[in-house]
Amino acid sequence: MKFIYCPICGKQLIEKYSWDEGGVPYCPVDDIMYFDTPKPCIVVAVTKGKEILLLKQSYTFKNSKVLVSGYVTNGESVEDTVYREVKEETGITVGDIKYLGSEYLASKEIIMLTFRAVYIEGEINKSSEVDWVDWANIDDALCEMSEDEIGKRVVRKLLKEIKYKGKKAYRCDIETDCSDIIEEE
Ligand SMILES: [Zn+2]
Known part of the structure; x- marks a missing residue:
């Protein structure tokens, strides 16, 4: 601003x-x-084995699931924000927080700092600002996140990180060039 x-x-x-x-x-x-300066915001793909944590928040996207996200509060590190937002929105504890790069959202003057994190413990206990939250198969994430472009970019980076094999996860994804996908053995 x-x-x-x-x-x-x-x-x-x-x-x-x-x-x-x-x-x-x-x-x-x-x-x-x-x-x-832009407003710093985090977005995180939380995984538990072959599952990924997806949310529905009708005030962001009506017909699309999203990843956990939130604004960085003054006084905390961005890793603290990741830990805090996952805990606040879903009730679970994460660790092994790893930075995956940034994305600039011009329409809102937001700098999105993207992460992956791993489930440690806790039952899902969603906050009132979340309509729905649950684990989804990582194969279905890109299909279920149709409107969340930044979230989908994080999932694509995550799939590369975990050396995902095959094309199933990319079946609804028009942006991914299937030629650079690791083939199933
Ligand atoms: Zn003044």
């Missing part, structure tokens, strides 16, 4: 030169520079 007014004192910001960044909106009263 490009700041025009100071969110603390309400005065119109002036431009201040900042090394490589060039002109940055600046409040001389509060002595703060307001950089045009």
Whole structure:
């Protein structure tokens, strides 16, 4: 977001030169520079054997399942966010959290930090902001996540990571070029 007014004192910001960044909106009263930064958000594919944790949240996508996601809170590491969001939304404990790269979502000015994590313990106990949550076969994930483009990219990275063999998981996936899929033996 490009700041025009100071969110603390309400005065119109002036431009201040900042090394490589060039002109940055600046409040001389509060002595703060307001950089045009995206909002950091995590999305995580949680696995348990050959299963993956999928959710339904009608306020995001009506007809599509999604992965666990959430905003990074100021004061925590992004790995803490992954652990916390999975716990809050589904009740389960995860470990072995591994970063899978980032995706920029221009329409919402969000930087999505993508992860995989492994189930450790706990029964599913969904929060009220989640309509449905359950384990699904990893073969069905891409088919069931039709509208969640970023989530599907995370699943594709996960399938590569776990060296998924065969084409079954990609049967509904128009984006994957089947020529680079590892053939079933
Ligand atoms: Zn100010």
